[in-house]
Amino acid sequence: MAQKPNQRGATRESIKATKHNWPTRTTFSPKQYLRQHQATLAESFMRLVSYPLASVMTVMVIAIALSLPGGLYVLLKNVQSVTDQWEQQSVITLYLFPNMEDTQALALSHRLSAQDDIASVEYISKEEGLRYFEQSSGYEQIMSALPENPLPIVLRVIPKQAVDITTLSSLQALRDTLAAEKEVDHAELDAQWLQRLANILSFGQRFVYALSVLLVVAVLLIVGNTIRMAVESRRDEVLVMKLVGATDAYIRRPFLYMGFWFGVLGGFFASLCILLLSWWVSAPAERLIDLYQSGFELQSFNADEIVLCLTISAFVGVSGAWIAVNRHIANIELQ
Amino acid sequence: MEIEFQRVGKKYESGQEALSQVSFHLRQGEMAFLTGHSGAGKSTLMKLMMMIERQTSGQILVDGVDLRTLSRRAVPHHRRRVGVVFQNHQLLLDRSVFHNVALPLQVSGADPAQIAKRVRAALDKVGLLDKEKYNPMALSGGEQQRVGIARAVVNKPQLLLADEPTGNLDPKLSAEIMNLFQEFNRVGVTVLVASHDLALVARMRHRVLTLNQGRMVNDGGFG
Numbered sequence: 001m002a003q004k005p006n007q008r009g010a011t012r013e014s015i016k017a018t019k020h021n022w023p024t025r026t027t028f029s030p031k032q033y034l035r036q037h038q039a040t041l042a043e044s045f046m047r048l049v050s051y052p053l054a055s056v057m058t059v060m061v062i063a064i065a066l067s068l069p070g071g072l073y074v075l076l077k078n079v080q081s082v083t084d085q086w087e088q089q090s091v092i093t094l095y096l097f098p099n100m101e102d103t104q105a106l107a108l109s110h111r112l113s114a115q116d117d118i119a120s121v122e123y124i125s126k127e128e129g130l131r132y133f134e135q136s137s138g139y140e141q142i143m144s145a146l147p148e149n150p151l152p153i154v155l156r157v158i159p160k161q162a163v164d165i166t167t168l169s170s171l172q173a174l175r176d177t178l179a180a181e182k183e184v185d186h187a188e189l190d191a192q193w194l195q196r197l198a199n200i201l202s203f204g205q206r207f208v209y210a211l212s213v214l215l216v217v218a219v220l221l222i223v224g225n226t227i228r229m230a231v232e233s234r235r236d237e238v239l240v241m242k243l244v245g246a247t248d249a250y251i252r253r254p255f256l257y258m259g260f261w262f263g264v265l266g267g268f269f270a271s272l273c274i275l276l277l278s279w280w281v282s283a284p285a286e287r288l289i290d291l292y293q294s295g296f297e298l299q300s301f302n303a304d305e306i307v308l309c310l311t312i313s314a315f316v317g318v319s320g321a322w323i324a325v326n327r328h329i330a331n332i333e334l335q
Numbered sequence: 336m337e338i339e340f341q342r343v344g345k346k347y348e349s350g351q352e353a354l355s356q357v358s359f360h361l362r363q364g365e366m367a368f369l370t371g372h373s374g375a376g377k378s379t380l381m382k383l384m385m386m387i388e389r390q391t392s393g394q395i396l397v398d399g400v401d402l403r404t405l406s407r408r409a410v411p412h413h414r415r416r417v418g419v420v421f422q423n424h425q426l427l428l429d430r431s432v433f434h435n436v437a438l439p440l441q442v443s444g445a446d447p448a449q450i451a452k453r454v455r456a457a458l459d460k461v462g463l464l465d466k467e468k469y470n471p472m473a474l475s476g477g478e479q480q481r482v483g484i485a486r487a488v489v490n491k492p493q494l495l496l497a498d499e500p501t502g503n504l505d506p507k508l509s510a511e512i513m514n515l516f517q518e519f520n521r522v523g524v525t526v527l528v529a530s531h532d533l534a535l536v537a538r539m540r541h542r543v544l545t546l547n548q549g550r551m552v553n554d555g556g557f558g
Contacts, residue, residue, distance in 0.1 A: 032444050240425050245415035246442035
């Protein structure tokens with residue numbers, strides 16, 4: 001009310017003074033606003049504590065729903081960091097046309113080895129190729145039965161870049177330009193395994209994203225339903241508050257804070273779950289990785305990711321509460 | 336607060352007509368009774384004043400302002416200027432008498448020291464200062480009703496509405512409650528009390544508005 005009411009109650013004078021003076025908003029005071037919010041924050045937490053079983057169950061459901069995508073995210077992050085570090089000498093094998101003469105092939109070999117992005121070129125003549133083949137395959141009889149050597153001249157091109165996830169695309173481009181040389185029948189980049197891994201990773205990433213969206217929606221519904229029940233159980237209170245002039249925002253506030261607490265606590269326990277899980281699998285995982293490569297350290301949730309997880313879960317909690325409360329409060333009126 | 340009804344009608348979606356062509360003028364600082372058999376429209380009339388429901392025809396002017404012009408956001412601020420007492424008192428049983436009475440002040444964002452002072456002043460007026468820590472359930476019917484009145488007046492409303500405030504009380508307690516309303520009226524609060532207790536109403540010697548099947552059939556003195 002615009003006029004501060006006096007202690008004795010409304011007098012004729014005070015009524016006259018406020019006549020036609022319709023306050024549609026009380027004057028805004030930041031201090032009062034903060035104090036109200038602070039009180040509501042504490043009060044809504046106390047309400048959670050006063051129904052420990054129901055609150056713990058809701059929080060744990062949220063935590064489990066969030067720790068699943070969180071855990072997968074950590075797994076993906078580790079696979080990615082392993083493959084990022086996993087360098088290997090790259091080789092592009094060029095199979096020349098069968099009718100290519102040695103001189104032409106040698107000329108190409110010299111030209112390529114002078115290129116900036118190529119470290120060296122190894123020349124494998126038809127005869128050498130045949131010898132390798134016989135040694136490695138054991139098909140000596142078959143080969144000798146053939147009227148002539150069917151193998152082409154092969155150039156093993158070693159690019160300067162080692163192959164890993166980040167250089168894969170530029171190496172593929174190099175392979176394509178080499179394949180376009182007129183002497184070259186077929187060019188092969190020996191990185192199929194890496195290509196497959198990259199595909200699996202991007203599949204995994206999308207899978208985790210989709211799962212995250214689904215589970216975040218699930219959390220939204222869980223919080224929404226819990227808050228809806230909380231509003232229902234406090235129906236009388238909401239009704240009386242409306243009658244004595246509470247704004248919708250005021251009535252909504254404790255429920256939004258409740259959603260906030262559910263979200264934050266759920267996010268906290270989800271982070272805790274992920275940290276424990278990472279710690280639990282770290283020893284066998286590191287032993288496994290050590291078989292292939294040294295210097296690998298298992299990554300868990302870092303501080304930034306915990307903060308992100310808490311932020312998202314708090315936001316989802318408040319949003320879920322908002323949806324539930326808005327739909328519900330409007331329906332509560334004195335009948 | 337000054338209230339003017341101009342040919343107000345309220346028809347529910349079910350087709351039931353709760354009020355039709357109701358006109359009256361309640362002047363500032365006036366006290367009046369609203370009588371009529373149950374279902375005559377007394378509660379509906381009160382609800383329109385509280386903006387719990389909206390009329391379907393006619394105008395309601397409060398201090399010259401047409402209630403239809405108020406937005407949804409303005410409704411809570413309107414309600415803060417009106418104190419209401421219900422027959423079934425609508426007290427919250429999960430908190431003490433003190434906190435029940437404090438509710439209107441809390442929702443309007445008063446500061447805690449001010450709240451304590453005014454809650455005690457209101458409880459003092461209804462004679463329940465020593466019961467502030469009690470749960471409303473531990474009080475008698477008359478005491479519960481007085482807590483309801485303390486809650487209605489703690490915000491120093493300019494209009495006090497009471498819907499069958501003595502419905503469940505014996506004659507002696509009823510008279511006490513009515514005297515309380517009269518006291519508030521004496522300091523300038525406009526008071527409208529809905530009651531079907533015609534004997535009690537007649538004794539109070541105030542203006543009486545009578546509703547019958549949604550129509551105002553009598554607007555005059557002393558019932």
